[in-house]
Amino acid sequence: MKNKFNIDLRIFEDYYSADYFKKTREILSKFKPNQLVTMQWFQRKENTVVCGIEIIKEILRLSKIKNLKVEAVDEGDIVEPLEPVLKITGNYNDFAHFEGLFDGILSRASTVATNARKISIAANGKKVLNMNDRMDYYTNQQVDGYASTVGGIKNLVTYASFEYLQEEVELNGTMPHALIASFNGDLIAATKAYKEVFPNNNLVALVDYNNDCINDSLMVCNHFKNEIFAVRLDTSPNLVDKSLLKLKEKDNELHGVNPTLVKMLREKLDLNGHQNVKIIVSSGFDEYKIRYFEENSVPVDIYGVGDAITKNKIGFTGDIVLIDGKKQSKFGRENTFSNKIKSIKYM
Template identity: 80%
Template sequence: MKNKFNIDFRIFENYYSADYFKKTREILNKYKPKQLVTMQWFQRSDNTVVCGIEVIKEILRLSNIDNLEVEAVEDGEIVNALEPVLKITGLYNDFAHFEGLFDGILSRASTIATNARKISKAANNKIVINMNDRMDYFTNQQIDGYASYVGGIRNLVTEASFEFLEEESNLNGTMPHALIASFDGDLIKATQAYKEVFPNNNLVALIDYNNDCLNDALKVCNAFRGEIYGVRLDTSQGLVDKSLQNMKEKSNELHGVNITLVKLLRKELDKSGHNNVKIIVSSGFNEDKIRDFEINNAPVDIYGVGDAITKNKIGFTGDIVLIDGKKQSKFGRENTFSSKIKSIKYK
């Protein structure tokens, strides 16, 4: 059977299920084997982009459970606090072990998708590259790539990030500082080597290696006139670029990759005839920093984003709200109607 999301089949052996769910399942299997329950999943934040429903459908499809009634929103649906996104009705023994598992799937994927949407919106639909591979455990890349795509950031940097997507990988990458270091800090030689080995790639030069972005940008653009697609600034927040060190600052606004530096870079590139060279920025960018750049008309063409993709965790909770069709739930956890939820088939 095809396994689109590469589900680990140990899920069905309770390997990933919390112990108390397994014990509850055994208890109810003894005392309430025919009890029909409705479980409902929700979260507590407004404007959440739901993601992970397709993964849950895949788990249910691969299971040996045939008699569940499943209702859910679609991946990419935007919901508010307390809106149900998934309801499952059936024998509790059949899906009790999935409660915490589904919480986690929805939480991780919806966090990524929601952050991706917010960041994309802040960037005014400019290109955003998801560079979170270096910020998280590597086995998250598949689900994070899928969720990032659902949220609107579709420029990914690893093959694993495309594994759950129904399209060919279109990897986005520039050059790391390690490449420049390997050529003794010579940006021109590193760029030439990149060009020779990957002649069909966009030629993007990393220009902050010497903390001299303006001079290095002009140097590499002049050396490869008409061939440079873009230059990337990745200056650490603890540094002030050499071009700005004679300026006075009030509150670290000249540190790292900043608006003043980007505007000055654009001015110098245009003055030297490199009007078509794109400016790519990375290092510490999140929704707020991107919005600030956009409000101040910073001439950025492409944003690179790392751990901002996984911040502001969204937690989901599954609760029993009906037993044998009658209200039965923890106080404050009512069976809630939502017009966004539709009946779905998982088999």
């Protein structure tokens, strides 16, 4: 069977295991070789979308360890603080080295899945682009793309993000500022070149290069007319677009991509016959900013989200809670039951 998640097989050589887990296994191999333990994993935040269970099942399958009883919630289930998401019962020596590893898998994947769900809900069904590739170490793209999809954001921008997904790759990208810079700041020339090389792509113009989003949007839409699919605003939070400079500002509400700018852009596009051109916004968007835009009926069609995908880290902890079927655990970490957890097969 294919190694679906491309697990680095060095995990079975303790390459990624903390030294104290390896030493504990050696000690127990000598003094408690037949001890049967139950370990459970949990976290402490409300409305957490659990992700990583399928990856853990794949690791256990590849490990070829037999005689483990594994119980878990379903991938994508929502759990509350202290609610167990995974339990493994067996000889501790067989899986001791996986304790920290599984903590990390659940933490990373569930963080991304939970953030994706919150952002997706805030966007009220509008399309969200996961643009986190530029905000994190590149080897995280595979698991982040998978977890993002579990959480509800399926619009990804790199091939690596689709590696763990059983679906056709459909990249969602626009032009970067570097393309416009390469044409000496000429937005028309850059857009024309993009269209010529990728004639079957949706034509999306990035319009904040000159910090003049409204005029540049009208310029590019008037030039390419109905060929333009969307314009994207990516104004930095420390800037005020030229079209807003004459307005009075309180509390920086005119900085960056803001409701006033987007509403004005929509109005100008419509007045000039570009009602079908969509508006994409990015730069500093998270669930709170998206919710604010939606509550104020800002005419955004697509949101681009970066580091908000991996913020608000969710930490998981694995603890022994039973030894030979009897209660034994750190204070406050007792064996806990959940009607969501069920026995699963991993072989």
